Amino acid sequence: MVMSITFEKLSYTYQTGTPFEHHALQDISLTIADHSYTAIIGHTGSGKSTLLQHLNGLLKPTSGKLVVNGQMIDTKTKNKQLGDLRHEVGFVFQFPEAQLFEETVLKDISFGPKNLGKSETEALEIARQKAKLVNLPDDVLEKSPFELSGGQMRRVAIAGILAMQPNILVLDEPTAGLDPKGRIEMMEMFKQLYEKEKLTIILVTHNMNDVANYADNVIVLEQGRLLRQGVPTEIFSNPEWLNKHHLGLPQTTAFALKLQERGINLQELPLTEKKLAQKLAALLQREVK
């Protein structure tokens, strides 16, 4: 089986044939490799969420097609054929805590596996495991999910998705509304899932620092079209281009750019604090000599 995601000339139109018709995606062709960490960036309304919802068949292309790990989806694909896909692709929606409904955290996490036909005990076992994976303390497992803090509720919701045991984890602005500390913890957790659990991660974000720090593949959307796809160093190497499309720079890169304007030659713009520190250290050493 081919383990990757391919979009071929995919277009999607909301509410076709009404005055509210909206071409949300147009002629998208791209490939996302297996076990990659892809960030999707673009302005609000550029079609990021619409693109994501194709990945597990919640939306079907108006024209064109996509292939997810060997499973083809086009206009004519029936919901019944998508059973495996829902299990293959774990989808964390924006504000996923809205999906919680069970009496206890553990029961809520085990809801997915039970729907997949796992027995009660098996499902609870998976739930315990996933709760640990998202760093939920043991004492909250028997509590009502509605008693928890915002950040913890979100972890419960994400554990509920991980309990479906997907190979691909799709995250739609997962850190929106979290405080800075909660955000960093959450991003570190996804990194763990990527490195230790070997998941393919697809992340929609507005935070360029997260893109620079974690992603190895970037997709830029603008008004429903694919503007560019590439590795982060490529995407962030051209500040004028980013500026023209109203996209921000990672903090570190912006800082490095300021240094360069003051005459400190860094050659290639660094994306992460670590890289910047290394470059500066190298420069300083040369200076000392």
Next chain:
Amino acid sequence: MDRFILGRYINGDSLVHKLDARDKLIISMYFIVIIFLANNWQTYSLLLVVVLGCVGLSRINLGFFLKGVSAMIWLIIFTVLLQVFFTSGGTVYWHWGILTLTHYGIVRGVYVFCRFVLIIFMSTLLTLTTSPLEISDGLESLMKPLKYVKVPVYEIALMLSIALRFVPTLMDETQKIMNAQRSRGVNFGQGKLIDQIKAVIPLLIPLFVSAINRAEDLAIAMEARGYHGGEGRSKYRQQIWHLQDTLALGLFAIVTVALLFLRTW
């Protein structure tokens, strides 16, 4: 993912859009009453012509109105069949137990169908051409006399406009939660009846939680901006009765006279 057509407003600047909301409310309620004056093909044709004329004036695609009919098609079919098979009189075409298919039955069936279409078209026209806020302002203004018998008119109108305002929000929310639960392996509208009923719980509980949270936020936001009930509040949107509103009423008065003249007594 098409939204319900009933209760959806389509912006426009046609003559129908420009009529005062109070005028449109009065006319559509009045029209539903005079539909019951129709009792032969001449009168039903007249009403159909009137409604289609109004639809034409609104410059809104006829498809929207047909969708309104198709949304209620089962109720319509059921009622029509009831009329067709349980009306006696006239030539009998077919007979089985208590079911009879008679000439009168068929005629009654057609009339009932026309009534449904007329009522749905007219009320869809009202909601398509009048924004929810205009409707609730209009209702408030029309209900003003009830204040003298201590009906909390302002509060009712406020409740109505808040409810109308949140219909699309709640529908989006429903869609979102359904998608989230689908991603956790729920199949809505599939499988055994008991499974389908069970599938409603993971949808309803989050929906209630979010509606209650939203209501709380709204209440806080209103109080923070100094809301203290309807006493002495002035209106930002003024409703102005124009000549065209009076003329529209006049038109329906003429339609009534024509109906009285054409109907079989």
